[in-house]
Amino acid sequence: MPDQSIREARTPGAPAAEPASGAGGVSRRALLGTAGATGLVLGAAGAAAGYAAAPAGPTPLTSVGSGRAVFHGKHQPGITEGLQACGHLVAFDLAAGAGRKEAAALLRRWSATAERLMAGEAAPHDDTGVARDAGPSSLTITFGFGHGFFARTGLEKQRPAALDPLPDFSSDRLDKSRSDGDLWVQIGANDALVAFHALRALQKDAGSAARVRWQMNGFNRSPGATAHPMTARNLMGQIDGTRNPRPADADFDQRIFVPASGEPAWMAHGSYAVVRRIRMLLDDWEKLSLSAQEQVIGRRKADGAPLSGGSETTPMDLEKTGAGGDLAVPLNAHARITRPDRNGGAAMLRRPFSYHDGIDTDGTPDAGLLFVCWQADPLRGFVPVQRKLDRGDALSKFIRHEASGLFAVPGGAAKGEYVGQRLLEG
Structure with missing residues (x-):
């Protein structure tokens, strides 16, 4: 679970226009009743594009329903939103x-x-x-x-090289029926x-x-569950993903989206999604002391600050040592290993969900992370980071990768078009 995050953001602005009722039925927004006229905005830090804007300050939960994302655009929805x-x-x-x-x-x-x-x-x-x-x-x-879509449709020549199957990783325990x-x-x-x-x-x-x-x-x-916007926590209780790329970064598009001049042409402004079902071995994790958990991650559990000191966003000092001469952030700490500057600049935009699929007969929770990450090229984004995690991440003994998939996600559809039209009708 590379150390990168998406944050909630609220920005001032005007509400989205009321959508018209269509032939399929009455507009759901017309039935909002007491919901507010402006919406809660969830966006990647520094950018809330694609959502109806909300006033600054606390937003009542009754306005959650009025938030609206945009279907048509340069990129598909569900990538840069919060x-x-x-x-x-x-x-x-x-x-x-x-x-x-x-x-x-x-x-x-x-x-x-x-x-x-x-x-x-x-x-x-x-x-x-x-x-x-x-x-x-x-x-x-x-x-x-x-990957299999292209053979099924006779479009093998249009299959991107970046969609080649992911390599095997030592931590994989993949269920093929829940993969690809x-x-x-x-x-x-x-x-x-x-x-x-x-x-x-x-x-x-x-x-x-x-x-x-x-x-x-x-x-x-x-x-609205927290007093102010903050980085999400995962089911281990850790603030998860502090170093996520942000749309305000100068190289954000270069890292996350295929350029207009990229190959194949139908993938212009698209991205690649790696999807992993990562089971967290919570019974083992919760037996660790707070200090031991923090050593595994390399960050304080309370506020996400690096063990080298400062706040959540303070750059990690990888050379700092404690009174006994040991490194403040251990060599095998998850946050150290996943740093882009330790992986040839490899970066991905993480946009995960937690999951809980019940409790096994032995009382073990089937719970963890539905890891979804976005990048312009998985061979330069996900793969090098996961290979390094495979070689010595302290977190590896507390997680298990149980399903996997890699998907080419084309750019957004213009008004009057459908997603994938340039591939299927090109």
Whole structure:
């Protein structure tokens, strides 16, 4: 779990326009009732683009529903926006006999549904009414293509080199049935019913063209649960991800998105998502003392500050020693190993969800992190960092990688287009 973060941000501005009611049903936003006219903004630190703006200062929880992300744009939604309270990750395989034509029709349906749901409107076909009383709740829907998609659609020549399968890692205990997939969908929202509504609508849209391969559910802290915006905590209780790249960084686009001149051309302004289901061995972790946990991570548990001193955002002093001459931040500390300057500048934008899938018969919680990270090239982002973690990360004995996937996520669709159109109709 590389040491990088997304933060919540609130910025002043005006609310988004009320979406019009469509043929599929009454606008959900029209049914908000007591919800505020302005929304809670969740955005990567220093940027809240894509969301309805909110006034500065504390925001009442009743306004969460009015937050709205934008479907059409240079990039797909669900990448640079802030962490959302709940989410679903789902992979589909194209059905036997389905090819390029069926895939194009499916992406066209999915894009139309995503545009409507993100605007707070009903699904275009057979809406279930699950989210009828809610606003958009900052819903984002993101689509990607797996390695096998290109052979199934006769588009092998358009498959990016960056989509080559990830190498094996020593910490992997992968369940193949919960890994990979032809198509990948990421759904995030700040309301659980809104997120489920989107999941159900997209599943129904798949029809006979594709079947679900695997599906995972996740969550984060709810908007407004803390007194001020702060970096998220994971299920180990650690502030998780302080060094995440931010859109305000000069090299952010270079690290996260494929350039307009990149190859293949259909991936311009897109990104690559690595998805890992990382089980946390919480019973073992919680047996450690507070001090031992902090030595494993390299940061204080209370506030995320490096063990070398300062606050959460203070640069880590890797040479500082304590009174006994030992390094303040141990050589195998997770935060030391994952630093970009210790990995040839490798960086990725982490946007994870926690998960809890029940308790095993022996009382062990099946819980951990649905790790999702974004980068312009996984061979320069995820892979070198994970290889280094494999060689000596103190955290490795407390986690287990149980599922994995790599997906090419094309750039955003312009108005009137669907996601992936440049690939499927190019």
